[in-house]
Amino acid sequence: MQKRVVFRSRLLPYLLVLPQIAITVIFFFWPSYQAIESSFFIEDAFGFSREWVGLQNYFELFDDPGYLKSFRTTLIFGVSVAFLAMSIALGLAVAANRVVKAATGYRTLLIWPYAVAPALAGVMWYFMMNPSLGIVAYWLRSLGVDWNHYLNGDQALLLVIVAAAWKQISYNFLFFLAGLQSIPKSMLEAAAIDRAGPVRRFWTIVFPLLTPTTFFLLVVNLVYAFFDTFSLIHATTEGGPVDATSVLVFRVYNTGFIGQDYGSSAAQSVILMALVIGMTFVQFRYVERKVQY
Amino acid sequence: MVENRPFLTFLTHAVLIIGVIFLCFPVWMALVASTHGPEALSRSPIPLWFGDRAWENYSQLLAGGLPEAGGVPIGRMMFNSAIMALVITFGKIAISLISAYAIVYFRFPFRMGFFWMIFITLMLPVEVRILPTFDVVTKLGMLNSYVGLTIPLIASATATFLFRQFFLTIPDELVEAARIDRAGPLRFFWDILLPMSRTNIAALFIILFIFGWNQYLWPLLVTTDESLYTVVMGIQRMVNAGEALPVWHYIMGTAVLALIPPVLVVVAMQKLFVKGLVESEK
Amino acid sequence: MATLSIKSLGKTYPGNVTAVQDVDVEIADGEFIVLVGPSGCGKSTILRMIAGLEAITTGDLHIDGERVNDREPGDRNIAMVFQNYALYPHMSVRKNMEYGLKNEGLPKPEIAKRIEEASRTLRLEEYLDRKPRQLSGGQRQRVAMGRAIVRDPKVFLFDEPLSNLDAKLRTQLRAELKALHHRLGATFIYVTHDQVEAMSLADRIIIMNAGRVEQIGTPMDLYLRPATRFVADFIGSPAMNFIEGTVGEDRRSLAINGTQVLNMGQELPARAGAQVAMGMRPEHLGDAGGADIQVSLQVSFVEQLGADTVVHGNLSGGAQPLAVRLHGVHASEPGSEIALGCGMGHVHLFDTATGARLN
16 A cells, blocks of 8 residues: 655645645536535526525436436446447457457457547447438348438437447457456366367356456446447437437536526436446445455 | 367458458548548448548648538647647646655655545546536636646546556665665656656556547537637537538548547557556556 | 664554564674574564664664764665665666766766776676666676665665575675675675575674564574574574473483483583473484483484485484484485484573573
8 A cells, every 4th residue: 555665755745646636626526516515406597596495406307207218218328338349349359369360450450449539439320320321321221221310219329329339349359358368378278178169168267257357347338338428429419319319417418508407407417426436336346356356 | 279170260250350340330431421522422322432532621621621610620620639638648647646656655644535535536527517517617717728628637536546556566675775875755756756657657648648639528618719629529510510511521521530640549559558558447 | 884883773663563672783894794583573674774764763873973863864874785676677787876876966987987896896897788677686686786886885784685596696696795795894784584694694693583682693603602592493404403301300311291301411501390492403413422412313204415414303202303414425214213412512401481591
């Protein structure tokens, strides 16, 4: 946790942590405190007066079918993105781990999407799926699928899921590959001597040994899908059609900035903060356990 | 392992090639679309091979921008993006280095309190507290400025942890040797700790540069002045215009321009990037 | 060149953990002092207090008559060589050696001169522009010594400097270190857990146990007249044999476990009925003929070392382990018995309860 020998100085350490702490206090603690505070008030649209209403903002949220639907959408969105991005990445990582020749070449071609902003990923898929001129929409039509995400909410949700998963594959791929490479070769050799074929070896040895990586990625992917994909949705479907892609973070923004309902937006922020803290806690517990390994 | 199964080898390469195609196809389409004129993109199916308007489209974008979306040259937006990404990156690295240094190498009241304060910020992404943060920035008069665009994003728990982790692996004897060599705390930091952290700094630089360049929500909130727009967030205005107008060639051109810098950084510094990514998440 | 005076030195860590207590020693100018003891005995803590890397809880430390308790390590005019070398990994050999001198503000020509001298002494000239990771363990150790030498300190401190090296290199560097001490004539304080290193290097050894000094003396003092059973056990390889028992009425016999009685040729220097441990070094056991003490060893296994043979076993008729070092090659079957004897002059007698020497 700390060094055996430390420097003696009264003022210096405070000066060193000052910038970080100042920014943290001003831009993290103060706003978070304000979010909690204003979630107990109802404010008029011009900010002239406000009224203490206790937990009313929260109660209203859970009475609002729109908000509850948003919860459901977020869950479907998050789970689908995590499942798609992780399973494709695992398949690619297993394949890449087998390749000896051209391994770096494949790796380069598979990791660069990490650098693409979610908003750009969204815009590119939005273009490819555009009902009137998108190439993928055209192919789907020739397969008999009538694609129009402007009208069909499920299709709009599918669009943002695919775009969000597409962007996250590289990240998962890198971690799965690192996990695979850390499995001792001798263990697989022992299994091969025990007459286990490649498929059997994967399910009985490789996959169980990847559990820590998988769990870690699951949490990271869910956090990504819940929060980082705001820009993807904002740049493309803008929550529509009719709230079909309005996930929780998007709703916070919409209620606050477009709807000007600060109290409700703040209450939604507080709920989201609780959610993130919960997920971080789970991850932290898991990290601790990993240390004991 | 001595194992020769031609079918499995074939399958392996097939999986990888399909994966590569799946990942590359959207960018391929963006590249292709950005080299055509509006006419080619108005008939379905749109072409799958390059057109001849690349030069025209890109020079129009970089210098003139898109009149329908405010007419800010994309060159200007990319400049803003670069400023934002670099300030955030260097700022994060600098303040994380010194705060990790203080926490590891000094013993002072509230040391652990500060540590936990920084830790908690990990749990609060900007997205969940958009409105109040916006309020604070407004109150401080930081809207529509580079300062407002960058400073609030400079605190970083991740970088602080990475450096703390790294400092803890540096043998104690090195500090002791430095003290015997008459190096005080600042000299030790500058002469020994900083040069030893070079690889970690470089690896973190890549991750943070991408983080900074790809910021979307923050610039969307704090900039209303179009000359301060960044490219990743500016594209949204074009998409809105694109719904009505045949400007997809410009939008895709902008998308290509916006993804080139971070993708280049990743590809060019692949080894450091992988190291930085895998280690910063531990 | 310096004298060191350590007076009732003690170190207590937060939580009341006492690492070192009541250490008193006067070190003469140019002396080679070795601090030795098992791990956790406090020897490194003493060294680190001398260096100024640990605060001194009680007592005083004077270097050349000046009290230095509260001085920074850089201002004590000492140099230290660490077990893991602690070379700055990003600096070349030359930069590593220069660093302290630059911080001291020495003029450039003076720095260059000192580095040239030191690198010649240590045969490091051709490595000056290399980084530490490009050097072997032995070379790194020499760079660490070079970094100490160029400072021209009053006192050299060594913290187990040879422990990370293989056996052959250790022997070689031990000789070099001894020669270096001779040439520099400076005061050396050296910490090790290896008694062979201590015996071969030291002018005087300070042997420590559980935070206290057990004995201070020349290597031969410690070997020939160990002050406590701990010292007797620690110094010498194979370790000293101990036979515990009760001194008989006539003070000429020792009753072991109440069953066996060992007869002595002379009176024991202990009162009748006292509980004692009688120590005999394996190399001092020999021919039984006419010796003061006669024992019989039942062989369990034999180590043939070439020049010597070490026979391990038990005191016949009991469970008391016993080893003997015989000169030359001997063949002894496990299970067979050997008659051995030891002169009274080689017998060390300790109080079982306190461990203090009785004769």
